[in-house]
Amino acid sequence: MTNETLQRTTYSPAQARAAGIKMADYPFDNAPGGEVEAIFIAAVWGRNTALRCLFETEDGLKFSVNTYQRREYKLEGGHEVMRYQEVGTKIRLRL
Numbered sequence: 805m806t807n808e809t810l811q812r813t814t815y816s817p818a819q820a821r822a823a824g825i826k827m828a829d830y831p832f833d834n835a836p837g838g839e840v841e842a843i844f845i846a847a848v849w850g851r852n853t854a855l856r857c858l859f860e861t862e863d864g865l866k867f868s869v870n871t872y873q874r875r876e877y878k879l880e881g882g883h884e885v886m887r888y889q890e891v892g893t894k895i896r897l898r899l
Contacts, residue, residue: 813891814847814855827868830858834867835899842867844893847886857886859897869899 815823825846842859845866850856853873860866871877877887881898889895 812846813844813889814849814887816849820846820848825858827856827858830856830866830868832868832870834865835869836861836865836867837899839896839898841894841896844886844889844891844895846891847889855886857889859895869897 812819812823815825817827820827823846825848827848830845840861842861842865845858845860847858848856850870854870855872855877856868856870857879858866858868869879871879871886877885879886879897882895884893884895
């Protein structure tokens with residue numbers, strides 16, 4: 805076992821603010837339709853079991869998508885568990 809420090813990927817809302825993540829920069833209604841490749845920025849816990857996943861496309865479009873415990877924190881049509889996703893990972897999304 806190593807002492808390597810892993811970068812945090814999931815935050816409470818207060819932790820996200822303290823880390824400089826501005827949730828308003830990642831609106832839900834900004835999510836493109838269809839299939840898009842985007843970079844995973846972070847995930848922020850919402851009410852109940854919602855996990856708000858923050859993404860940015862290579863051309864700078866920022867948006868967010870929620871996932872839930874009942875889907876094992878996988879995005880609709882996806883196979884990756886977003887709760888443990890590594891920051892900076894490029895993911896192909898179907899929205």
